[in-house]
Amino acid sequence: MIAHRCRHIVPRRVLIIKPSALGDVVTAMPVLRGLKRTFPKVRTAWLLSDACAPLVAHDSQLDEVVPFRRRKLGRAWRSATAAAALWRLLRDLRRSDYDWVIDLQGLLRSGLLTLATRAPIRAGFSDAREAAWLFYDRLVEPTAPHTVDRNIALAQQLGLDARPEDMTLEVAPAAKDFATDLLKRQANLADGDFLVCVPPTRWQSKEYPVRHWRAVIGELSVDRPVVVLGTAADKDTCGRIVEGLGDRVVNLAGATSVSQMVAVIAASAGVVCCDSAAKFIAPAVGVPAVTLIGPTQTERTGPYRIGRAIVANVPCQGCLRRRCRPAVCMELIDPADVVSLAREMLASGSR
Known part of the structure; x- marks a missing residue:
């Protein structure tokens, strides 16, 4: 049902939110691969921490890395510089005009960033922690326990052709x-x-x-x-x-x-x-x-x-x-x- 509704919006720009950690980023690769297989012309972006960006920044199927400087942004409430950086990130997310946002992190912070994009389709897991699911308009029920299979199932429920063999990294x-x-x-x-x-x-x-x-x-x-x-x-x-x-x-x-x-x-x-x-x-x-x-x-x-x-x-x-x-x-x-x-x-x- 979700896949049918998503197919009516063929995305031009899609943002994946999974900023960390290294292993978690690797387990999310089937979502990126499934996006490009299903929509070859889509422009893909990934919100990533500075530590994790080098893992996939060179990937031929990733068009853009959106930097997420967690430590700096975490000081936004007590630092004018950090607050300005957070404001710029939120502004840029809004201006990027994403058609889809897929939140694989499933926390309050990532849910708020998902909402900030104002994308027509904002997808995430129905069991996301810290009530992050409140910020999605496409709730995906987890169908498998393993984190890789969960990510694949989410992608498939959005109509993407994601496969287990898609957990791959390109060596720079x-x-x-x-x-x-x-x-x-x-x-x-x-x-x-x-x-x-x-x-x-x-x-x-x-x-x-x-x-x-x-x-x-x-x-x-x-x-x-x-x-x-x-x-x-x-x-x-x-x-x-x-x-x-x-x-x-x-x-x-x-x-x-x-x-x-x-x-x-x-x-x-x-x-x-x-x-x-x-x-x-x-x-x-x-x-x-x-x-x-x-x-x-x-x-x-x-x-x-x-x-x-x-x-x-x-x-x-x-x-x-x-x-x-x-x-x-x-x-x-x-x-x-x-x-x-x-x-x-x-x-x-x-x-």
Whole structure:
């Protein structure tokens, strides 16, 4: 029914609202792909945080990035500069004359931004939090638990031809060149020669102990070189993980931007990671991944398509607590099991 009504307004301009986080942006890619497949001439825009914009700014199917500087705009109530920036954003959203706005964030803030566009079609989930659904005129009932399938279902209910295989990322050419040169200089590595390990994660409760990471990486580096990725903020932790593990382990924490990190992952044979954006980035560039799952719920945010998971076997698994000391669920994931599953993944050769 919703799809039928939306078809009567063939969009010229569509805005996707999903400003963060990195993994969430990847899970929203089927909506962008479905838009362009259904309406090849539509002009697409995406409201994105500064941190997430490099993930998709170069994408051939995205025409415009609308910058969303969350930290600055969050000070609008006490800073004249921030208030002026918020006013300019709202003005620009209104002037952009969007035909459709699709709010995949589903929070009060994103709902208000959706309303500010005054678009003829403003779509979002009927179970959006913080009463964001009040600002939509097309309420879509969620039909699947997993976040990727939810986004696909929303797109399909709007009449878009979105598909599970649409969760893809394009690797920026400049980032690919940088990654190729970096890997060559650091360890004489070529595409497919190495395994990537990504220890960092946003929640303390999802962290795998340093001693476990050392055991996993030390064992896997016997088979092939291991590249460790992380941000500049993760350099100390990653440094402790790789210390003394030998020259077949390369620590690139802090050495890459977001787009360059994607390029390194795309060049790898596989990924082992905590529950982070890497579990979605890897399959989005055609690389298999093993994800270590503790406090989160696999049916909602677990690995998708070619991903594998080791899920902690504890009664409290899936509690969604961001902080937990000790994080028993992660402590009890046996490094030997991680190594075994990673080797199985690499032996399967599924890329």
